Each structure stands twice: as C-alpha cells, then as structure tokens.
Amino acid sequence: MITLLRVSRPAIRFVSVLCACAVFAGGWITVSAGQSRSITEGVYSSQQAARVKPIYEEQCASCHGTALEGAVGGPLTGDGFLANWSGRPLSNLVDKIQKTMPFDSPGTLSRQQSIDLAAYMFEVGKFPAGRAELNENGLAQIALPIVNSSGANARAGNVSELMRAIAFPNSNILFNLQLKDPSKEPKREMPVPFDYAKWGDTIYPGWLAIDQAALALIESTPLLLTPGRLCQNGRPAPVDRADWKQYVADLVDVAQLAYQTSKARNYDGFADFSEKLNQTCANCHKVYRDVGGTEGSGMQRCLIPNP
Ligand code: HEC
Ligand code: HEC
Structure with a gap:
C-alpha cells in the first residue's frame, strides 16, 4: 500500500510501503517433515x-x-x-x-x-x-511443486517486485525535490560508514540523480506492458487492456515532464510535480491494486474491473 506522508507546509509526498501485502496469509500450514x-x-x-x-x-x-x-x-x-x-x-x-x-x-x-x-x-x-x-x-x-513467485514465463519480477525495484526508489528521488534544490547541494565527501544512497550522490551529484530517476521511470514503462507479466497473486497483469495502457502512457508523460524539467535545471518547474506524479501512480493503483480492502485484497488485484 502506498501512503502519503503528510508533513505540514508544504504537504510532502513520499512513497512508503506500509503493507507488502501478505497475499498468502491465513491459516496455511507449511510443508511438514512427513511429506513424502x-x-x-x-x-x-x-x-x-x-x-x-x-x-x-x-x-x-x-x-x-x-x-x-x-x-x-x-x-x-x-x-x-x-x-x-x-x-x-x-x-x-x-x-x-x-x-x-x-x-x-x-x-x-x-x-x-x-x-x-x-x-x-x-x-x-x-x-x-x-x-x-x-x-x-x-x-x-x-x-505441490516448489515454484518461484515470479513464474518462469515472466522471466523476472512480478508487477509488485518491479514497482518496488524501479517505481518506488525513483519516485522517492523525485519526491525529494520538495525538500532539496539539487543545485544548492553542497559537495559531498565519501560517507563512512558506507551508505549506498549517499555514496551514489558523490558519484552522480545534484541534478544528475534527478535526470536518472526520471529516465528510470520512462525506460521501465515497457516492462509494465510485457506479455506474461504476472501480479503477486498469479493473475496476469492486464497488459492488453486499454485503460492499463493509458495509465502506463500517463506515467511516461509525467516522467518525461520530470526529465525535461530536470535537464533544464529548472527547480521551480518542480513546484507542483509531486502532486502530478502521485496522482499518476494512484490512478492505476485505485483500479488494479487497492481494490477489495486490506483483508484479502491480494486476490482481488489485477482483476478486470466491472464496467
Ligand atoms: C499501470 C498501472 C500502475 C502504475 C502506473 C503504477 N503502478 Fe504501482 N502497482 C500496480 C499494481 C497492479 C500493483 C500491485 C502488483 C501486484 O500485486 O503484483 C502495484 C504495486 C506497487 C507497489 C508495491 C506495493 C504493493 O502493495 O504491492 C509499489 C511500491 C508501487 N506500486 C509504486 C508505484 C509508484 C510509485 C508508481 C508511480 C510512479 C506506480 N506504482 C505506478 C500498478 C501500477
Ligand atoms: C463466480 C466465479 C467463480 C466460480 C464459479 C469459481 N471460482 Fe474459483 N475463484 C474465483 C475467484 C474470484 C478466486 C480468487 C479469490 C479466492 O481465492 O477466493 C478463485 C480462486 C480459486 C482457487 C485458488 C486459486 C489460486 O491461485 O490460489 C481455486 C483452486 C479455485 N478458485 C477453484 C475453483 C473450482 C474448482 C471451481 C468450481 C467448483 C471454482 N473455483 C469456481 C472465482 C470463482
């Protein structure tokens, strides 16, 4: 689940995963030693x-x-x-x-x-x-046989894993612009002890990190349209549906906007960007992710919605 952490003045948006959604929760016993x-x-x-x-x-x-x-x-x-x-x-x-x-x-x-x-x-x-x-x-x-949660035909992650790997960290880098102007960041020293994000910031400092995050979001969108991609619950992601394609296209647009604004090194251009990005993610989530309430909602995900 994505929640918006609201901090007063200005309202700050970040992606935080409160529930990595225990799709398989509920009374299931694991394989016992007696299984033969x-x-x-x-x-x-x-x-x-x-x-x-x-x-x-x-x-x-x-x-x-x-x-x-x-x-x-x-x-x-x-x-x-x-x-x-x-x-x-x-x-x-x-x-x-x-x-x-x-x-x-x-x-x-x-x-x-x-x-x-x-x-x-x-x-x-x-x-x-x-x-x-x-x-x-x-x-x-x-x-039953032991099978990887991604499914062999998806080749890599399911939708949730993809989101966590790409959409989540890169959106947060962009959301971070609410707090920090990259052109005003002081030059950093290599952090000790090692911190991946801070170290990365010494290699690709300031606006470079923003360019990269926007690019990662743009370039990852075809992965949301790969045939055979599965959601966590095993249901195929509805990659052929017109509305799904539209949500993906909207993500391309908003990420393009971030990319161009970042390339222009235009910090003011990001003033209302977090709101837009948040809305773009939420539009798809409302239909395909957050349905059915929390309890058991895992099985309702990626269902074709009722007309
Ligand atoms: C085209 C539809 C779509 C778009 C656009 C989209 N998501 Fe998702 N997202 C999903 C679906 C569906 C799931 C659940 C997938 C599953 O259960 O395998 C999901 C899951 C997630 C998760 C994992 C948490 C969980 O409850 O499983 C995160 C984090 C996430 N999305 C972040 C984002 C962010 C940030 C954006 C915007 C940059 C975004 N998503 C855009 C469809 C979308
Ligand atoms: C009215 C629609 C409907 C009918 C009819 C129906 N199912 Fe289902 N079935 C579902 C839905 C929705 C789910 C996912 C929600 C859940 O797991 O409870 C599901 C889940 C399942 C699962 C678990 C799938 C998984 O991936 O874990 C099995 C097994 C299953 N059904 C077998 C059957 C069998 C066998 C019949 C016929 C006797 C049947 N179903 C009839 C709608 C239906």
Missing part, C-alpha cells in the same frame, strides 16, 4: 479427471475459463497458480476448493468432488497420471 510424495509422481488417475470434467465445466469454467486459463477467477494451471501453492500440502488446495468454491456457492462440493477437481487441474496442467485415484488418504503427505 509430489504431484509429479502420478498421484491421480485419468478416469478420475474425466469423471469430474462435467462438474468443472458447469460450476467452474465460467470464472476460471474452459482451459483453466483464468477469467474473473485466476488461472488454475501454470506458474502463477503453482507459485501460490508452492511446496504446500495438497490437502490445503483441496480444502480451498471445498470450503470456498464455487465462489458464488461455497460449501456445496463434496470432499470427493473437491479431490477430483484437483486431479482435473493436474491433468490439464500436464502433471502425469498414475494408476491409482487420488483420495483422502495421504493427501497431506503429497506436496
């Missing part, structure tokens, strides 16, 4: 998956897609999905299905149906079938 099998070892049968397919199509496909690719509900295959369950006991996933799905009428599936639905997800996800059916016995001893 993995879903890669043929833990379900194809008959079992075939048997439950009609139930999936009738009760789940409308929200999770006919190929489990995700729609209103996230995908039920692939790296993003697996990252949510990385290394967890299979019993947790079956509990999640039985206790909370279908989203609009939870508690209506039997235990066996919930187990079968997990088997169907593994079949579509191309985990190998075996001869025996998956059943309640030993469910807690079977583990």
Whole structure:
C-alpha cells in the first residue's frame, strides 16, 4: 500500500510501503517433515479427471475459463497458480476448493468432488497420471511443486517486485525535490560508514540523480506492458487492456515532464510535480491494486474491473 506522508507546509509526498501485502496469509500450514510424495509422481488417475470434467465445466469454467486459463477467477494451471501453492500440502488446495468454491456457492462440493477437481487441474496442467485415484488418504503427505513467485514465463519480477525495484526508489528521488534544490547541494565527501544512497550522490551529484530517476521511470514503462507479466497473486497483469495502457502512457508523460524539467535545471518547474506524479501512480493503483480492502485484497488485484 502506498501512503502519503503528510508533513505540514508544504504537504510532502513520499512513497512508503506500509503493507507488502501478505497475499498468502491465513491459516496455511507449511510443508511438514512427513511429506513424502509430489504431484509429479502420478498421484491421480485419468478416469478420475474425466469423471469430474462435467462438474468443472458447469460450476467452474465460467470464472476460471474452459482451459483453466483464468477469467474473473485466476488461472488454475501454470506458474502463477503453482507459485501460490508452492511446496504446500495438497490437502490445503483441496480444502480451498471445498470450503470456498464455487465462489458464488461455497460449501456445496463434496470432499470427493473437491479431490477430483484437483486431479482435473493436474491433468490439464500436464502433471502425469498414475494408476491409482487420488483420495483422502495421504493427501497431506503429497506436496505441490516448489515454484518461484515470479513464474518462469515472466522471466523476472512480478508487477509488485518491479514497482518496488524501479517505481518506488525513483519516485522517492523525485519526491525529494520538495525538500532539496539539487543545485544548492553542497559537495559531498565519501560517507563512512558506507551508505549506498549517499555514496551514489558523490558519484552522480545534484541534478544528475534527478535526470536518472526520471529516465528510470520512462525506460521501465515497457516492462509494465510485457506479455506474461504476472501480479503477486498469479493473475496476469492486464497488459492488453486499454485503460492499463493509458495509465502506463500517463506515467511516461509525467516522467518525461520530470526529465525535461530536470535537464533544464529548472527547480521551480518542480513546484507542483509531486502532486502530478502521485496522482499518476494512484490512478492505476485505485483500479488494479487497492481494490477489495486490506483483508484479502491480494486476490482481488489485477482483476478486470466491472464496467
Ligand atoms: C463466480 C466465479 C467463480 C466460480 C464459479 C469459481 N471460482 Fe474459483 N475463484 C474465483 C475467484 C474470484 C478466486 C480468487 C479469490 C479466492 O481465492 O477466493 C478463485 C480462486 C480459486 C482457487 C485458488 C486459486 C489460486 O491461485 O490460489 C481455486 C483452486 C479455485 N478458485 C477453484 C475453483 C473450482 C474448482 C471451481 C468450481 C467448483 C471454482 N473455483 C469456481 C472465482 C470463482
Ligand atoms: C499501470 C498501472 C500502475 C502504475 C502506473 C503504477 N503502478 Fe504501482 N502497482 C500496480 C499494481 C497492479 C500493483 C500491485 C502488483 C501486484 O500485486 O503484483 C502495484 C504495486 C506497487 C507497489 C508495491 C506495493 C504493493 O502493495 O504491492 C509499489 C511500491 C508501487 N506500486 C509504486 C508505484 C509508484 C510509485 C508508481 C508511480 C510512479 C506506480 N506504482 C505506478 C500498478 C501500477
């Protein structure tokens, strides 16, 4: 979550992350020492998956897609999905299905149906079938594979990691202009003990740091449009949506403005800049990040908004 730290005269804007949002919080048990099998070892049968397919199509496909690719509900295959369950006991996933799905009428599936639905997800996800059916016995001893939270197809960070790596530090460098005129900064000595930001300031002092921060924001924007980029919750970032593209374009504009103003070494030109930058970040966050309140909002992120 981004908050604005308001300091009197003038109102100072900074980005501070109060909640790195524990998306995966809430009653999940970590893999216990007793876990002995993995879903890669043929833990379900194809008959079992075939048997439950009609139930999936009738009760789940409308929200999770006919190929489990995700729609209103996230995908039920692939790296993003697996990252949510990385290394967890299979019993947790079956509990999640039985206790909370279908989203609009939870508690209506039997235990066996919930187990079968997990088997169907593994079949579509191309985990190998075996001869025996998956059943309640030993469910807690079977583990989901360990998958990096970024997902292999995103190649690098998820949206939140990207924001924290680029948008966060560089915006704060620009927000800092509310307090300091770079042309009035005294020449600095190498700090002892080593401090990364202060040391950097001796190498690229004054306005150079501002040029760089603005450039970092501009140049990072294509990364927000990379196909396959995932949000923390495993949902694909809505990179094809017109409104998302517009929010990204707005970020380019505001960062360009910072770049040109910085190149002109025009400190007064930054007078109302923090407000603009803050607004640009917030416009996208309102729709795609800050939805659903704090509790459980992680799963609501990056959802296509209702018209
Ligand atoms: C009305 C829409 C809707 C229907 C129908 C629905 N789901 Fe979901 N599902 C969601 C939403 C929204 C989420 C994300 C919120 C959450 O996790 O509670 C979700 C989450 C999930 C998750 C967790 C995904 C993850 O990445 O951790 C699983 C597993 C799941 N659903 C399975 C099912 C199954 C199986 C069915 C059919 C029996 C089903 N869902 C039916 C909307 C739906
Ligand atoms: C095009 C939309 C968009 C724009 C523009 C945008 N953000 Fe984000 N930001 C997001 C989304 C979506 C998330 C949550 C991603 C996730 O959960 O993986 C996020 C997450 C973050 C986070 C991580 C904290 C958290 O709660 O996960 C920070 C920090 C952040 N943004 C800062 C910024 C700043 C600063 C700007 C402006 C310079 C900005 N963002 C512009 C969409 C955007």
